[in-house]
Amino acid sequence: MKMLPLASAVLATMLLAACEGDSSPFEEAVEIRELNIASLSVLGPEITVDQLFLNIGESVDFEVQGTNTAAQLVELSAANRQWKVTDSSVATISDDGRLVALANGDVGVYVTIGGLDSDVYQLTVSDANLVGVNSITGAETVARCIPDDYQATGDYDDGTVRDLTAVAWSLAAADEGFATLVSSPDITVTLTGLNAGGVTLTAAVEGFSLGYDVAISDTLDSILITPGSATVDVDDTQNFVATGLYTDADDADTDRVAITESVSWQISDTDVATVSNAQGSGGLLTGVDEGSATLTASCGDLLAETQAVISVEESDDELAFNFGSFYQLDADSSGVFLRVSPGSSYSSSDQLDNDDLDWDVTTDEDFDPIELTEDGDNAGFIVPNSSTGQATVTVTDSSGNTASIDIEVVDN
Template sequence: MKNLFWGGIVLLAALAGCGSNESPTRPNDFTPLTSIEIVVKPPAIAQGTSTPLQALGNFSGLFTRDITAQVVWASSTQTIADFILPANRVKGINPGTATVTATMGTITASHVLTVTDASVTAMDIAPLAPSTPKGLPQQFAVFGKFSSATTTKTTQDLTFDANWASSDPAVASISNAVGSNGLAHALALGTTTITATFGTVSDSTQMKVIDPVLQSIAVMPTNLSLLTLSTGSFAATGRYSDGSTQDITSQVTWTSDPAIATIAGGVVSNLVQGTTSIGATLAGFSGSATLKVTGGNLTSIALTPANPTLVSGTSMPVTATGSFSNNTTRDITGKVTWSVDSNIATVDTSGGGNLALLNAKTVAVAQVPTTLSASVGTTVTPGKNNLTVTAPTLKSNSLKITPIAPFNQNLAVGTSGRFKVTGDFSDGTTTTTQDLTINADWTSSDGATATVGNVGLAKGRVTGIAAASVTITATYGGQAIPATVTVTQPTLKESTLGLTISPPSANFSAGTQLQFKATANYTNNSSYDVTEDVVWTISNSNVAILADSTNQPGLVVAVDSGTATLTAAFGGLTQTATLTVP
């Protein structure tokens, strides 16, 4: 009760200060107009020329306002001075004097305007010989020098009254329209002559149209979310004065908060969880975008399998798993730097993504462990394992070939399954079994019925091509082991029944990964795991991404808050799952 009471007091104190106090934007048309002043420059004009008039309203002595557009203009003697468009412009028709008036409501102001008999003797155009970037306007002005027997020499702005022309309108056009007199537009590279003519007098200047200039920079994507340890790219597009655009990613100067990310050539790296603005600057123009780094910062690295033992000349996949500051873990095999004694083993990452193959060299070595380590930068302790390489002998007739569940040596056309092959090794006293899937040579007795992968992680993966039976053979160390695979060609169920995704939706936090499974369902009620056979896509990479579409099909990593759609496509069917990252 006491907290509620004092909470109310605080709320009340806050509300007491409420109320907006914006600067007003509405003109005051309540206060009565009491007088009008007509402003004329110059006081006299030559016949055939014109000049704009201005009306200033005085409102009860409290304030003045330009009311040029609100008053009604009139001339007492239209044969001497008359109004033309725009409405406040008066033109001298014949020498003499005329009274011009400006009226608003009941208030009227008058001014006696003199029209002289002076004639133009020379004209000066300005600016002289301008260079204008393609696509930009160029305003010209022209001033006439007047004289007569009865008046002194005067100069008058003839920009409105002169006739404008361009010698090459394809290079630059110039306007004679009311309100834009003398306004040229640079249309194409080249040079044109701009001429202003009044009566029988004219003046000209060259106008050179030069290369278009940068007007703005756009950085794309405008919002990018990335996981720590990853990289991403921004692109800068320049918009030029002629309306063209150009990729200027390599020309701009990129900036970012170095505590969050470094950027070079538009590529961001060294990501630390947080948000930074990404800037691109060139020739005084700049554009920006926002980079949000998610997934926590790396705290430790663990390697699997733990302390492996490998037979000399054989291989196995190794995985690095990172633990992050947001209490998540994910596969970072493709992000670490591997190191091992090169006299004993190598780590092959040429398969890309999160694939790393540990290869024991074909050398006779003692069973002394060596260190296999994976590191990221220098601030996190590397993950380390002991690797033992042995040199036993493969026992005769010891190869065993086994289908990896759910594969049961039956396939539908277009689906795939995996075999693994093992061999028994002996050093005379101890027999050990080693997975040889990656080192065996795999062949199919009929490639038109089923193919079998024989490179990298694809080794042992059988794909059904046509209905029939086929023999798959794994060969290693002079030994061969066959297995039979039967391929059928059932019909997929229609629509969403033919392809399912498990789980059908997911809600997982940034930095975590989730394995999805795709199943193809056929009209004969058979089903096959097609996780490795479908094409996986995600609608919004700011929300979630595929961990490694080549080596880890269906493995999804959450990136940032939002909702995205995971789509699997197989056999002409598609199925979706909703991904939600809170």
């Protein structure tokens, strides 16, 4: 019985033994092999200067990206990875790729996934103070309603030039009718010219400031709203698209540019319908009550109008497309399926079999901007045809009901 304390101690040790070890590299090895990843790259924050400099205490987030054997980039999660730094006295990094600068010096960042090491991202920790705004980079001339991004760099007392993050961007009071500014969470500000003229963009930080003159060219000839008119049920929505027609002084050709998100949308009667100006849903009209209203898209003093008729009626002998009556197709896209259901608005639960419908495409252009598959499993699939322009797709069901959708191919 003398051994009982020893036995108890051994059992207690075993019970208290902490689990250690990380099996994730084994799983990651399988993951990257299945993705055919040949190499890994560390992505740092967006910078406009040659190298990233940090002050002590600053932190930055790193991402990782793979390149597969077909030389295609593959997005990988940065979370729960084996992130490493070459000098842990200069910086530390978490499993999620967040680096914190600890002391002055050069340090490399890399990540190991499934036994595969990434390239090394070099940065320098140098505790320094800002002594002035060095420069603002971005286009000197912009077209109306085509947004452009600007960044500012600063001079530091250790002789380095770094991107500035906490910048207060502004326009002179007299310039505010000519352009708008939207600051991004990163180092950029987006300027959208509204009226032809010139504005001065100012970057201010820690008591230092610098101005930058931006000319706004007068190349925007007109704005086209599509569809030209629409009937929308109450509480249903319809996407309207604004296309800018631009003519360069040196080029007689007209360029079509989608400017839906940068024009200002207005509706003449908000009791009939509302329209969104929010980023990502600009031009989205929602029916409120029966009636009619005029929809306007403007860029500064240039307006375009269209009539939106709001209706509460719904008919059984109608067909509706999944994209309403208009769809804008990127010329570089691989194509999209059109779907159809009975009724005045599309319902995926009532979707008809595309193979049972008759499909037709018409265009006024010299060259068909889209190709349409008319039968088989891919019926209703449209692909851009290396040309911008407009076409109309018409579908007819076995009862003779028809619906049309305008397709505009644009070069975004």
